Amino acid sequence: MFKPTTRHNIASSSHLPEVKLSKRHSTSGQPSSRWPYRLNFYERPPTLDITLEEFETFAIARLQVLSHIESLSHRSLPYAQLSTAIATYLKQHLPLSSNTARNVDLDAERRKDEIGHWVLRLAFCRSPDLRARFLRSEISLFRHRFETDDVAERAQFLRSLEFDWQLVDETEKSQYAHELRTCMPWGTKDEQFKAESWFKVPWYTVPDLVGARRVFIKAGMAYVPQSLQISLVLQAFGSRLEKALELTAKNLPRLDEDERLFPVIDHLAASFLSGLGASDYRPDGETSGAVVTADMVDDVARKHFPPCMRNLYERLKRDRHLKHFGRLQLGLFLKGIGLPLDEAIIFWRKMYGATMSDDKFNKEYKYNIRHSYGQEGKRANYPPKSCQQILTTNQPGTQDSHGCPFRHFSPENLQNFLISTYPQIDRSSPEMRDIMDSVKTAHYHVACTRVFEVTHGLKKGEGLSKDGESVVHPNKYADRSRELEREKLEAVKAKDEDVSMD
Amino acid sequence: MPIPIRDDPMVDHDPANPQVMSAFYRRLFPYRPFFLWLNQDHVPAKLYTHREFAFTLQGDVYIRYNSFHTSDDFKKEVLRLNPSRFEIGPQYSARPRDRKTLAAGALQPQRRELVFDIDMTDYDEIRTCCSDKKICKRCWGFIAAAVKVLDHALRETFGFKHLLWVYSGRRGIHCWISDQHALDLNDDQRKALVTFLEVIKGSKEQSKKVNVRGAKDDADLHPALKDGLDQLKVDFVKLILRDQDCFRSERGWEALLAILPADRDVIGPLRSKWQSSPTASSEERWADLVDAVKVLRKGNTTLFRKYERAMEDVILQYTYPRIDAEVSKHRNHLLKAPFCVHPGTGRVCVPVDPSLVDEFDPDTVPTVGELLNELDRIPPEHVEGGTKRRAEDYEQTSLKPYVEMFEEHVAAILKDGRGVKRALKEESMDF
Ligand code: SF4
Numbered sequence: 001m002f003k004p005t006t007r008h009n010i011a012s013s014s015h016l017p018e019v020k021l022s023k024r025h026s027t028s029g030q031p032s033s034r035w036p037y038r039l040n041f042y043e044r045p046p047t048l049d050i051t052l053e054e055f056e057t058f059a060i061a062r063l064q065v066l067s068h069i070e071s072l073s074h075r076s077l078p079y080a081q082l083s084t085a086i087a088t089y090l091k092q093h094l095p096l097s098s099n100t101a102r103n104v105d106l107d108a109e110r111r112k113d114e115i116g117h118w119v120l121r122l123a124f125c126r127s128p129d130l131r132a133r134f135l136r137s138e139i140s141l142f143r144h145r146f147e148t149d150d151v152a153e154r155a156q157f158l159r160s161l162e163f164d165w166q167l168v169d170e171t172e173k174s175q176y177a178h179e180l181r182t183c184m185p186w187g188t189k190d191e192q193f194k195a196e197s198w199f200k201v202p203w204y205t206v207p208d209l210v211g212a213r214r215v216f217i218k219a220g221m222a223y224v225p226q227s228l229q230i231s232l233v234l235q236a237f238g239s240r241l242e243k244a245l246e247l248t249a250k251n252l253p254r255l256d257e258d259e260r261l262f263p264v265i266d267h268l269a270a271s272f273l274s275g276l277g278a279s280d281y282r283p284d285g286e287t288s289g290a291v292v293t294a295d296m297v298d299d300v301a302r303k304h305f306p307p308c309m310r311n312l313y314e315r316l317k318r319d320r321h322l323k324h325f326g327r328l329q330l331g332l333f334l335k336g337i338g339l340p341l342d343e344a345i346i347f348w349r350k351m352y353g354a355t356m357s358d359d360k361f362n363k364e365y366k367y368n369i370r371h372s373y374g375q376e377g378k379r380a381n382y383p384p385k386s387c388q389q390i391l392t393t394n395q396p397g398t399q400d401s402h403g404c405p406f407r408h409f410s411p412e413n414l415q416n417f418l419i420s421t422y423p424q425i426d427r428s429s430p431e432m433r434d435i436m437d438s439v440k441t442a443h444y445h446v447a448c449t450r451v452f453e454v455t456h457g458l459k460k461g462e463g464l465s466k467d468g469e470s471v472v473h474p475n476k477y478a479d480r481s482r483e484l485e486r487e488k489l490e491a492v493k494a495k496d497e498d499v500s501m502d
Numbered sequence: 503m504p505i506p507i508r509d510d511p512m513v514d515h516d517p518a519n520p521q522v523m524s525a526f527y528r529r530l531f532p533y534r535p536f537f538l539w540l541n542q543d544h545v546p547a548k549l550y551t552h553r554e555f556a557f558t559l560q561g562d563v564y565i566r567y568n569s570f571h572t573s574d575d576f577k578k579e580v581l582r583l584n585p586s587r588f589e590i591g592p593q594y595s596a597r598p599r600d601r602k603t604l605a606a607g608a609l610q611p612q613r614r615e616l617v618f619d620i621d622m623t624d625y626d627e628i629r630t631c632c633s634d635k636k637i638c639k640r641c642w643g644f645i646a647a648a649v650k651v652l653d654h655a656l657r658e659t660f661g662f663k664h665l666l667w668v669y670s671g672r673r674g675i676h677c678w679i680s681d682q683h684a685l686d687l688n689d690d691q692r693k694a695l696v697t698f699l700e701v702i703k704g705s706k707e708q709s710k711k712v713n714v715r716g717a718k719d720d721a722d723l724h725p726a727l728k729d730g731l732d733q734l735k736v737d738f739v740k741l742i743l744r745d746q747d748c749f750r751s752e753r754g755w756e757a758l759l760a761i762l763p764a765d766r767d768v769i770g771p772l773r774s775k776w777q778s779s780p781t782a783s784s785e786e787r788w789a790d791l792v793d794a795v796k797v798l799r800k801g802n803t804t805l806f807r808k809y810e811r812a813m814e815d816v817i818l819q820y821t822y823p824r825i826d827a828e829v830s831k832h833r834n835h836l837l838k839a840p841f842c843v844h845p846g847t848g849r850v851c852v853p854v855d856p857s858l859v860d861e862f863d864p865d866t867v868p869t870v871g872e873l874l875n876e877l878d879r880i881p882p883e884h885v886e887g888g889t890k891r892r893a894e895d896y897e898q899t900s901l902k903p904y905v906e907m908f909e910e911h912v913a914a915i916l917k918d919g920r921g922v923k924r925a926l927k928e929e930s931m932d933f
C-alpha cells in the first residue's frame with residue numbers, strides 16, 4: 001500500500017512512494033478520476049492499498065515488458081515489425097486500454113500499470129546504469145502507447161499536461177516559410193504547409209529531430225511542427241522521469257520501513273541487469289510429454305541444445321568429467337527437456353565411463369542426481385536454471401565449464417567455439433558480427449537469440465516466437481528448437497500425403 | 503670571457519629537451535587566463551576543481567584523473583611533472599583525484615565545453631599538395647574552409663557565442679565552446695548536434711560520402727547545409743579547382759565521375775573527352791561537366807535535377823568540414839589544452855581568429871624554441887625591472903598577440919557568466 005500517511009506529502013515532493021504493505025487485497029473501487037487517461041506521466045506517487053503479492057507481480061509483469069522491449073530494441077528490427085512485436089507482448093502481459101474500450105476494467109489495468117512503474121523506479125534508481133536502461137525502456141513503452149492511443153483521448157491528455165511550448169506566429173512563419181518548408185518531408189503540398197503550425201523550443205530538447213535534420217534550427221531554437229510533437233512529448237516524459245529517478249535514488253534509504261520489500265526490489269534489479277525478465281521455466285504441456293532417453297541425448301544435443309549446454313556436453317564427452325556447477329547446470333537442463341530420473345542415472349554412468357568406479361559413482365554421484373530430481377534431502381524439485389541465473393550466479397573459475405559462453409568466454413574462444421560447433425556460422429559472416437556486437441554491449445541473450453535464428457534458418461528478428469521473443473532460458477531454447485523440427489516434419493508429411501493423393 | 507649565447511641564432515631549443523619545456527611552463531604558459539577560461543569565475547568552482555587533467559610525460563607515460571583546487575596547485579604540478587603535453591576532460595560529479603576512495607559509479611562526467619576536432623588526415627584522399635604528416639599553407643585551405651562553415655553554423659544555427667579556435671600544433675584545429683548551454687549538453691544532445699553537422703560519412707571503400715538528402719536522395723538540402731554550401735561554392739573554385747587542381751589527374755577525375763549519377767549518356771562522353779585531354783585543368787573539366795548537365799535541362803528535367811544535386815554534393819564532399827565525430831560526442835573525451843606545445847613540431851597550440859583563418863599560416867606559428875630565443879634576447883636590465891610594473895615574459899615574445907586574443911575571449915565569457923549569475927540571483931529573490 002502506498003498508504004496515505006502524514007509523511008506522504010513529503011514523499012510526493014521527493015518522488016518516493018510511501019510503501020507499507022497491507023495484509024489483504026483491497027477490492028477496487030478507486031475513483032477513476034485518478035486515471036482519467038490511458039497515458040500517464042507518473043508524476044504523483046500512488047497512494048493505494050496494495051498487497052505484497054501485487055507489489056511483486058505487477059512489478060514483474062512490467063519488468064518482463066521492459067526487458068522484452070529492451071532486447072527487441074537491440075535487434076534493429078524494422079519499425080513496423082518492432083511495433084507489432086511490442087503490441088502482441090503488451091496485450092499479454094500488461095494490457096492498457098483507452099477510455100473507449102468496452103468490457104474492460106480500466107481502473108484495474110491502469111492501477112497495475114501505475115504500481116508496476118513505481119515499484120520498478122525503486123528497483124532501478126540505484127545506479128546510473130540501471131537508471132539509464134530503465135529510462136530508455138520506459139520511454140519506448142510510453143512511445144508505443146502514445147502512438148497507438150486514441151487520438152481524441154491523447155489530445156485531452158496532452159492538454160492536461162499544460163506544456164509551455166512557444167507557438168510560432170504567422171509573421172515568423174512567413175519569414176521562414178522557405179526554410180520551414182524545406183524541412184518538411186519531400187513532396188509536402190501547399191495546403192499541408194499552410195495548415196501546419198510550429199512550436200519553437202531550444203534545439204537540445206529535441207535531439208532526435210536535430211540528429212535526423214528534421215527541423216529547422218535558428219539561433220539555437222528548433223522549429224518543431226505539430227506533426228512531430230511526439231518528440232517533444234517523449235523528451236518531456238524522459239527528462240521528468242530522469243530527474244525523478246535521481247531524486248528517488250537520493251531518498252531511497254528512507255524506504256526501510258518494510259524489510260520485506262527489499263528482497264523483491266533486489267531481485268528485480270538483478271533480473272534486469274542480466275537483461276532478462278524474472279522468468280522461471282515451466283515446461284509447457286506439449287514438450288514435456290516427449291520423453292528423452294539416455295541414448296537420445298547425443299542426437300538432441302546436436303540439434304537442440306543452446307550454446308551453454310552444448311559446450312558442457314562436449315566437455316563431458318571429451319573429459320569424461322564435469323565439475324560441480326557444470327553437472328548441476330547440465331543435469332537440471334536435461335531434466336527440463338524430459339530425461340527421467342532412471343534415464344539420467346544411465347546417462348551419467350555412461351558418460352563417466354571407465355574413469356569412475358561403480359562404487360564411487362553410486363556413493364557420490366547417484367545421490368546428487370536423485371537429489372536434483374527431488375528424490376533426496378529436502379525433496380525439493382529444483383527447476384532448471386534460467387539464463388539470468390547462469391549469467392549472474394556462481395561465476396565460473398578457470399577450471400569450470402559452466403556459465404554462458406557469450407558472457408564467460410573470451411571473444412576469441414567464443415568465436416572458435418561458435419565456428420566449430422555451428423557450420424552455419426563462419427568467422428567473417430555478418431551474423432558473426434551481429435553476435436560479437438551484442439556480446440560487446442553485454443546483451444548476451446540477444447547474441448544467443450541470433451545464434452538460434454542462424455542455426456534454425458530464421459530471419460534476423462524472428463527470435464523464438466511470433467513476437468520475436470529472445471532467449472531467456474536454455475530450456476525454452478531447446479523446446480522451441482524441437483517444436484520447429486516437429487513443424488518441419490509435419491509440413492513434410494503433409495506434402496507427402498498430398499503427393500500420395502494423386 | 504663569456505660567450506654571448508643569446509646572439510647565437512642556432513641555440514637548440516628542442517621540445518624533446520625537458521629543460522626547454524620546463525622553461526616554457528615556468529615563463530610562458532598563460533596560467534591565469536587558462537584558469538579563468540575553464541573556471542568561468544574568479545573563485546575556483548567545480549568547473550575547475552572537479553575537472554580532469556591528463557598529463558603525458560616524456561617517454562609517453564600517461565597520468566589520468568588529476569584535479570586541482572587552484573590554479574597555483576595546477577601550476578606547481580605542471581612544473582613538477584614537466585609534461586610534454588596535457589589534456590582537458592570534463593567536470594565530474596566528484597573530484598577526479600579522489601576517485602579511488604569514491605563509491606563505484608560516483609565519478610560521472612557532468613559538464614564540459616562542446617569541442618570539435620578537425621584533422622588534415624581526413625583530407626588525405628583529396629589533397630594533392632602533401633600527404634601524411636605534412637601540412638603546408640596550401641592544404642591549410644581545407645581547414646580554413648571548414649572553420650568558416652563550422653563557425654557560422656555553430657553561431658547562426660545553434661546560437662553559440664563563445665567559440666575558441668585553437669591550432670592543434672601540426673595538422674589540425676580544435677574548437678572549444680564555453681557557452682552555458684554548451685557546457686550543460688548531455689552526450690545524447692552532443693551526439694545529435696554532431697550528427698546534424700556531419701555530412702561526410704563512409705569509409706575508403708565508399709566513393710560517394712555525402713548522403714544528406716533522405717532515402718531517395720532527392721530532397722532539398724536542409725537550410726543549414728544550404729547555407730554551408732553557398733559559402734563553400736567560392737572555396738570550391740579557389741581551392742579544389744584552382745589550387746589543389748583535384749581533377750587534373752586521371753585518378754582525380756575518375757574519383758569525380760564515380761560519385762556522379764551513372765548515366766551512360768552523360769558520363770560516357772565526359773570520360774572519353776577527358777581521356778583524350780590528359781593535361782586539361784580541373785577548371786576545364788568542371789566546365790565540361792557543367793555544359794553536359796546544362797544540355798539536360800531542356801530534354802530531361804528529372805535527370806537534370808539529379809545531376810544538379812549531385813554536383814552540389816560534390817562540392818560538399820570536397821570542402822565541407824570533416825569533423826572527428828567521436829571527439830565531440832562524449833563529455834569525457836580528453837582534448838589537448840590550448841597553449842600546449844606540439845611535441846613533434848615544437849609549435850604552440852595558439853588561438854586562431856576564425857575571421858582571419860584564410861590568412862593563418864601554420865608555418866608562422868611560434869615554436870617553443872623561437873619563444874625562448876626571444877626571451878634570451880631581452881636585455882638584462884629589463885629583466886631586473888625597476889619600480890615599474892614588470893612586464894610578463896610572454897609580453898616580450900611573439901606569443902603576446904595570442905595570449906591577448908585568449909584573454910579577450912575569456913573576458914567575454916566571464917562577462918556573460920556574471921550576467922547569468924545576476925539573473926539567477928534575481929530569480930531566487932522572487933521566491
Ligand atoms: S543465453 Fe542462456 S541459453 Fe544462451 S547460452 Fe547463455 S545461458 Fe545458455
Ligand SMILES: [Zn+2]
Pocket residue numbers: 631632636637638639640641642
Ligand atoms: Zn599541403
